[in-house]
Amino acid sequence: MGLLRVRCVFISLAICSTTATGQLIYDFAMNPSTTGLDADLDVSLSTTGTLVGNWDTDTNPEGTRTRPGLFGPFPDDANDPVPADLGLSLAGSPQSATTGEFTMSLEPQLGAFTLSNYSANLLSNGPATAKVSISVEYDSFRTRNPSSTYIGGFPIELPIGDASIVELIVTQVDVPTAGTLIPSGKDQYDFTTVVPVELTGEIDFLGNNVALPATPSLWPINGTISLNGEAASIISLQLLDLSETIEPNIQLPQIPLPLPTLLPPGDTAHLLFDLLLSQASANLAGEFTMQADGVLVPEPKTCLMLVAGAASLRRRRIQS
Numbered sequence: 273m274g275l276l277r278v279r280c281v282f283i284s285l286a287i288c289s290t291t292a293t294g295q296l297i298y299d300f301a302m303n304p305s306t307t308g309l310d311a312d313l314d315v316s317l318s319t320t321g322t323l324v325g326n327w328d329t330d331t332n333p334e335g336t337r338t339r340p341g342l343f344g345p346f347p348d349d350a351n352d353p354v355p356a357d358l359g360l361s362l363a364g365s366p367q368s369a370t371t372g373e374f375t376m377s378l379e380p381q382l383g384a385f386t387l388s389n390y391s392a393n394l395l396s397n398g399p400a401t402a403k404v405s406i407s408v409e410y411d412s413f414r415t416r417n418p419s420s421t422y423i424g425g426f427p428i429e430l431p432i433g434d435a436s437i438v439e440l441i442v443t444q445v446d447v448p449t450a451g452t453l454i455p456s457g458k459d460q461y462d463f464t465t466v467v468p469v470e471l472t473g474e475i476d477f478l479g480n481n482v483a484l485p486a487t488p489s490l491w492p493i494n495g496t497i498s499l500n501g502e503a504a505s506i507i508s509l510q511l512l513d514l515s516e517t518i519e520p521n522i523q524l525p526q527i528p529l530p531l532p533t534l535l536p537p538g539d540t541a542h543l544l545f546d547l548l549l550s551q552a553s554a555n556l557a558g559e560f561t562m563q564a565d566g567v568l569v570p571e572p573k574t575c576l577m578l579v580a581g582a583a584s585l586r587r588r589r590i591q592s
Contacts, residue, residue: 296378298504298566302392304369309394311512311558313402313437315475315484317360319524321547322353323410326528327417336542337416342423346414356410358529358545359427360482362475364402364437365558371396374444376497376504376566380453380461387493388448390467391441394560399436404477406430408531415541420533430531435477442469442491456496464494471514471554480527485520487554495562504566512560517553524549 327335329349337351372392378385412424444467451465469491473484495508524547533539 294379294381296380296499297569298376298378299569300374300376300504300506300564300566302370302372302562302564304371304396306563307370307372307561308368309370309440309558309560310367311556311560312365313363313400313440314553314555315360315362315473316551316553317484317549318551319358319360319545319547320550321356321358321545323356323408323413323529323531323543323545324353325351325415325417326542326544327351334417336418338541338543339414339416340411342412342414342421346416353546354411354413356408356545358409358527358547359407361405361407362402362435362437364400366395366400366437366440368395368400369397370394370560370562372442374564375569377448378453378461378497378499380455383453385451385453385463385465386448387451387465387467388444390444390469390491390493394440394442395437399438399476400440402435402437402475404432404435404475406432406529408529415533418533418539418541420539420541421535422531423534432477435475437473438476438481439472439474441472443472444468444491445470445488451493453497457498459499461497461499462495463497464492467491467493471516471556478529480525482524482527484554485518485522485549485552487516487518487552489514489516489554493562502568504568506562506564506566508560508562508564510560510562512556512558514554514556517551519551520549522549523547 325336325338327337339346339350340354370392374390375388376385407427407429409427410424414421446468449465449467453461453463456462470486472486475482492510497506527545530540531543
């Protein structure tokens with residue numbers, strides 16, 4: 273029975289050793305001083321919903337009231353929603369540092385690897401400035417406080433000016449992604465893969481934070497990896513040309529928006545928009561430079577225990 277135990281331990285040890293020598297797993301962290309995005313970003317959001325005045329009989333009795341249509345009575349307590357569509361366009365050129373992490377499982381003998389848990393904060397050093405414009409289309413309606421008439425049926429362009437892109441995150445989705453390794457020197461390999469990701473973000477305009485919906489895309493990753501025992505390093509330059517359109521159909525938080533009066537002009541109606549985000553488009557084109565440092569993931573404790581157990585049994589066998 274003792275000999276059987278020894279054989280079982282050595283079989284397990286052989287399996288563990290094969291895994292350890294055939295596969296190298298490194299956890300990588302991006303260096304923000306040498307990792308960053310230099311790209312053009314364009315985002316378009318299309319919505320459907322309603323607008324209504326910000327009047328409230330208790331909290332804002334002097335606010336704007338709305339009434340659909342061009343004619344008819346306008347009771348003193350009327351503040352009715354009006355069908356409306358709103359489109360938002362955002363354009364910026366972020367040049368920013370990036371932080372992030374990922375794991376690579378290398379099998380150099382097979383010329384293969386897998387990449388998992390990839391995430392990158394593309395704006396780690398702070399918000400990026402972007403130009404924003406808004407297009408509003410609505411049914412005809414009237415307002416009080418101030419009194420005005422809005423003839424609907426065609427879009428009105430509102431140049432808002434600058435906004436801030438306060439967050440832009442890339443996160444890997446689904447299972448680990450496979451890639452290829454090609455030797456390019458001693459303990460050095462060129463690698464390439466394409467990772468399914470989601471691009472999420474948040475913008476701040478007119479004092480409102482609006483989350484950008486998760487947009488699926490394919491994130492190319494290629495470069496050179498150098499191995500040095502328990503350490504590894506990666507240098508990568510990725511050319512980006514991502515363009516995706518989705519139909520999220522999600523309800524947005526209520527958005528306050530001042531709208532210039534039309535008939536007569538010269539004043540401002542204060543409106544609240546309740547909107548459903550029907551379509552979102554994102555385009556990201558430029559370069560992503562990455563330098564990352566990796567550390568070898570220690571062998572599992574079970575392997576170390578098997579090594580210790582095998583050594584102990586061998587000593588006992590020799591002593592006996």
